[in-house]
Amino acid sequence: MNLRRNLIFFLIFIFSLLQLVSTALWAEDLKTYPDFNLQDWPAQIIKNFEQKIPEIRNKKFSEIEINYILKKVNSLYPFENLKILQKNNHLYLVGLQTSHVTTVVYNVSSNVNIDELKTTAPISLVDAESEVKISQVEEKINSYLKNQGYRNSKVISNYQTNENLSRTLVFQIELGAKTIISQISVNGLNSRDQKELESSIYWYGVGDVLSDDKIKIITQQLRLFLSQRGFYLVATPPPQIYFNTTDTEARLVFKLQNRSKYFVEILGAKNYSNLFLTSEILKLDSYSSSENNFGAELSEKLRSFYLDKGFSRFEITYYERKDNDRIVLTLNMEEGSKTLIQNFYVIGQLSRPEKYYLDQFVNLSSQKIQDNIWFRPDAEQAGKNLVTSLQNEGFISAKLDRIEASVYSAKRNRIDVSVSIEEGLQTQIENIEFKNNNYFSKKTLLEKMNLNDIKKLNLTDLENGLLKLKLFYAENGFIEIQILNEKQKTSENLITYSPDLTKAQILIDLREGTQVSVGSIVLDGNKLSQDKLILTELDFKQGDILTPQKIDESISRLQKTGHFTSIQIYTLERDSSVKERTVVVKLNERKPILLTAGIGATNENERTFHAYLGAAHRNLGGWGRGVSLRGETSYNDVFLKFIEYKVSAGYLEPYLFDTRTRFRLNYTTQVSVSDVILRKQTISNSAVWAVEQDFTSHITGLWDIYNITNYVEKGMTVDDERINGYSGQDFEIALTGPTLDIDYRDQVLNPQKGSFSRFTLEYASAALGSHKVDDFIRATGQTTWYLPLNDNKIVWANSVRGGYAALTEAANFGVPFDKKGFILGGRSTIRGFESNEFFPNSSDKNPEKLTANYKFTTPISYQLIKSELRFPLFAKHDISAAVFYDGGQILIDGVNFTDSYRDAIGIGFRYATPVGPLNLEYAQKLDKKPYESEGAFHLSVGVF
Numbered sequence: 001m002n003l004r005r006n007l008i009f010f011l012i013f014i015f016s017l018l019q020l021v022s023t024a025l026w027a028e029d030l031k032t033y034p035d036f037n038l039q040d041w042p043a044q045i046i047k048n049f050e051q052k053i054p055e056i057r058n059k060k061f062s063e064i065e066i067n068y069i070l071k072k073v074n075s076l077y078p079f080e081n082l083k084i085l086q087k088n089n090h091l092y093l094v095g096l097q098t099s100h101v102t103t104v105v106y107n108v109s110s111n112v113n114i115d116e117l118k119t120t121a122p123i124s125l126v127d128a129e130s131e132v133k134i135s136q137v138e139e140k141i142n143s144y145l146k147n148q149g150y151r152n153s154k155v156i157s158n159y160q161t162n163e164n165l166s167r168t169l170v171f172q173i174e175l176g177a178k179t180i181i182s183q184i185s186v187n188g189l190n191s192r193d194q195k196e197l198e199s200s201i202y203w204y205g206v207g208d209v210l211s212d213d214k215i216k217i218i219t220q221q222l223r224l225f226l227s228q229r230g231f232y233l234v235a236t237p238p239p240q241i242y243f244n245t246t247d248t249e250a251r252l253v254f255k256l257q258n259r260s261k262y263f264v265e266i267l268g269a270k271n272y273s274n275l276f277l278t279s280e281i282l283k284l285d286s287y288s289s290s291e292n293n294f295g296a297e298l299s300e301k302l303r304s305f306y307l308d309k310g311f312s313r314f315e316i317t318y319y320e321r322k323d324n325d326r327i328v329l330t331l332n333m334e335e336g337s338k339t340l341i342q343n344f345y346v347i348g349q350l351s352r353p354e355k356y357y358l359d360q361f362v363n364l365s366s367q368k369i370q371d372n373i374w375f376r377p378d379a380e381q382a383g384k385n386l387v388t389s390l391q392n393e394g395f396i397s398a399k400l401d402r403i404e405a406s407v408y409s410a411k412r413n414r415i416d417v418s419v420s421i422e423e424g425l426q427t428q429i430e431n432i433e434f435k436n437n438n439y440f441s442k443k444t445l446l447e448k449m450n451l452n453d454i455k456k457l458n459l460t461d462l463e464n465g466l467l468k469l470k471l472f473y474a475e476n477g478f479i480e481i482q483i484l485n486e487k488q489k490t491s492e493n494l495i496t497y498s499p500d501l502t503k504a505q506i507l508i509d510l511r512e513g514t515q516v517s518v519g520s521i522v523l524d525g526n527k528l529s530q531d532k533l534i535l536t537e538l539d540f541k542q543g544d545i546l547t548p549q550k551i552d553e554s555i556s557r558l559q560k561t562g563h564f565t566s567i568q569i570y571t572l573e574r575d576s577s578v579k580e581r582t583v584v585v586k587l588n589e590r591k592p593i594l595l596t597a598g599i600g601a602t603n604e605n606e607r608t609f610h611a612y613l614g615a616a617h618r619n620l621g622g623w624g625r626g627v628s629l630r631g632e633t634s635y636n637d638v639f640l641k642f643i644e645y646k647v648s649a650g651y652l653e654p655y656l657f658d659t660r661t662r663f664r665l666n667y668t669t670q671v672s673v674s675d676v677i678l679r680k681q682t683i684s685n686s687a688v689w690a691v692e693q694d695f696t697s698h699i700t701g702l703w704d705i706y707n708i709t710n711y712v713e714k715g716m717t718v719d720d721e722r723i724n725g726y727s728g729q730d731f732e733i734a735l736t737g738p739t740l741d742i743d744y745r746d747q748v749l750n751p752q753k754g755s756f757s758r759f760t761l762e763y764a765s766a767a768l769g770s771h772k773v774d775d776f777i778r779a780t781g782q783t784t785w786y787l788p789l790n791d792n793k794i795v796w797a798n799s800v801r802g803g804y805a806a807l808t809e810a811a812n813f814g815v816p817f818d819k820k821g822f823i824l825g826g827r828s829t830i831r832g833f834e835s836n837e838f839f840p841n842s843s844d845k846n847p848e849k850l851t852a853n854y855k856f857t858t859p860i861s862y863q864l865i866k867s868e869l870r871f872p873l874f875a876k877h878d879i880s881a882a883v884f885y886d887g888g889q890i891l892i893d894g895v896n897f898t899d900s901y902r903d904a905i906g907i908g909f910r911y912a913t914p915v916g917p918l919n920l921e922y923a924q925k926l927d928k929k930p931y932e933s934e935g936a937f938h939l940s941v942g943v944f
Helices: 004-027 044-050 063-076 114-120 131-147 190-201 213-228 274-281 294-308 355-365 376-392 442-447 458-474 531-537 550-560 718-724
Strands: 079-087 090-097 101-107 156-161 167-174 181-185 240-243 251-254 262-266 315-323 326-334 340-349 400-406 414-423 428-435 494-496 503-511 517-524 564-571 580-589 593-602 608-620 625-636 643-653 662-675 681-694 697-715 729-743 755-762 776-791 792-811 860-874 881-892 901-911 918-925 934-939
Touching: 063 079, 101 114, 114 131, 131 167, 156 494, 167 881, 181 190, 181 213, 190 213, 213 251, 240 294, 240 608, 251 625, 262 294, 262 697, 274 294, 294 315, 340 355, 355 376, 376 400, 376 414, 376 458, 376 792, 428 442, 428 458, 458 503, 458 550, 531 550, 643 697, 881 918
Parallel strands: 101 167, 181 251, 262 326, 340 414, 428 503, 517 580
Antiparallel strands: 079 090, 156 167, 240 251, 315 326, 400 414, 494 503, 564 580, 593 608, 608 625, 625 643, 643 662, 662 681, 681 697, 697 729, 729 755, 755 776, 776 792, 792 860, 860 881, 881 901, 901 918, 918 934
């Protein structure tokens, strides 16, 4: 044992001795090097070196220390072949810079819309490395600037190296002087028309900046002038442009070819006015023609219009005659009468009841056929559509034999239509196979396609199944899934039929691609917004499987923040075998500061003036925090002669405790008219603490954690209370409760389809801070749905609303009805009622109860329905109309009304604006009271 221990000690001693000798020998060969000379490096880089590689300031270095410094520099900055050279008793860092462009800057004066310029001449960071791409962008910038009137502009591009050795591509833009239109001349017409024309278009261009848009406007006015004076055959070529020596002035010359002047008259129009035919169908106000046979061209336009409207016997002739300096073109029409369809029949070899085919035929027909107007081309097309529908159901050999129209003997101008169909046999599915399905079994894929037990071929079901298949793959991260033979572009067909078309083999050839996960996330374009703000809103994180649903949800969440004008999310390694992808989130940011102001007048109480001023910062510090301040005021100079105002201040914390929960704090002080008839005013001060959460992109929850409002009510003047028999009062309402929004509208400002619902519950109590008010609970709900009709041209909007309130604990105070009760009448509820005609009010029955100070102590409720049919009038001008019905009632236990249900009908006109439609509506009451007006006009922005 001792011998073994002594042997181990001896070996350790020998090894240590060898180690010392080796170190001594190595030290003999160790070389030292002088210090680093960094004087040619940028000051910030030197500073970074000293902070992150302090050893670089040593006076002497070993080879180990030099290698260490090389590795550190390589990790900090992008270089190729980085090395150290020794020269003149100094060390120098030398390498080829490989830095990439990280920013593109457009340096131009404020006269140019920089956002529009970037959109017109964009360049990616990858293309910013290419001289060819940069040159193309320079050409686009020059073209854009010329269109803005800067013909002398110059664009110079260069790279600037940043402190971290990344590069910035800078487009330095010099605008120069603008080019102004100094004169517009017209040649080719007689002197009188020519002078009149030049005078007409003078104000549309002379003195303005020369641009493509301006030339377009001038040319349009020229065309309008020519057409309105009968020069339909005179073409409007682009102008010739003559510049002065400095390109600061331009003269435009339109060289026209003089042609005959025409006057068009229409004879025989019965169903449509001449004005409608000339302006809306022939569009003579802006008409131009290159045809020599002008009459034939107009005749064909009228023929097409009448045939499209079902006038199958329409006839038209035309002739010309000379009248002084013009030619009168007469279009003589025989409209005839519409041929109406009395009965439809479907005959032939059919497997189902005739009604099935009749319904299909009508549903697949044009609007004329559906309106029982006979037009053979449309009927034949409907027959072809029916055959296609049958083939999609698997009746591959189905065909249309004929469509016959026979005179219906009982009535003139009516026919019976008979459609003859040979349906054939429905194709049977023999087998469904998958090719290259590596990740999922055949059984799983058939289940996802809902084709497990399908034996009969239905092309529509198969198409839907393929869609579900791709959706299933995408939901599992295979975002580049393809069905290679879906469009029959490969040698292996999706469906192979037997010779007699009675059997089918289905082969689904897949290219699954890679199951994509998020390897890293790159944010591009967020100069103001912090990375964490964006990452918080994304529905995926590093390591997650990436799906289209997650991408769509992320885009929707980012859009709802209101900080971005456009959002794109894509993978950098698209269509590659890379599994862990770089996900790029490309953004364009909105300006965070918003200033709003407005002034106007309405017909409320005969005439009321309104004004508002607001300011908001929606992205403080780039963290999405918002602050806002808004002031509003109104003054009625006819009836009330009282100033109302409202001042609101708000704060938003969008990511409470690093979650997606938003915290809101709002304070409002307000003086308003609460009863027009009794001239009562309310002074209120309100503070609200609330949290808000988006559960999905369509469902949002809001909870008023604490909502307290102090009210002081009194007459507008000291005499109002005495004259109208009520007294001033003050009280406080403190409450809490949730609100749930479910929003599936296609757009917020002017929805065309979808639905919106809101449900609110409030609980007020003395324990929360209510004063001189009983404890109560109040629930309200509404749902509105939008149904598009006639290919989305018509929208049927319907809204159902209701509410209920009751005391939970009585202390003989009651609850102020005009604050937490329910009131109807006015644009937002039942149109046709003036602002001083809301109900219930003291003019209704039981006036001793419904006074200005009325407080409810028994349960109350309301119901309201609004139905509106919206349709376009002039689509090109965004003008539409609507007819509507509003009706509702207020119920108060213990209070009886002679007529609790009130309603109205009306019509409205709308003009589309960027902030919602501008509405002018008139509604008339259906059950007018003696003391009420017949109806009321309403002017507003937005739709319900």
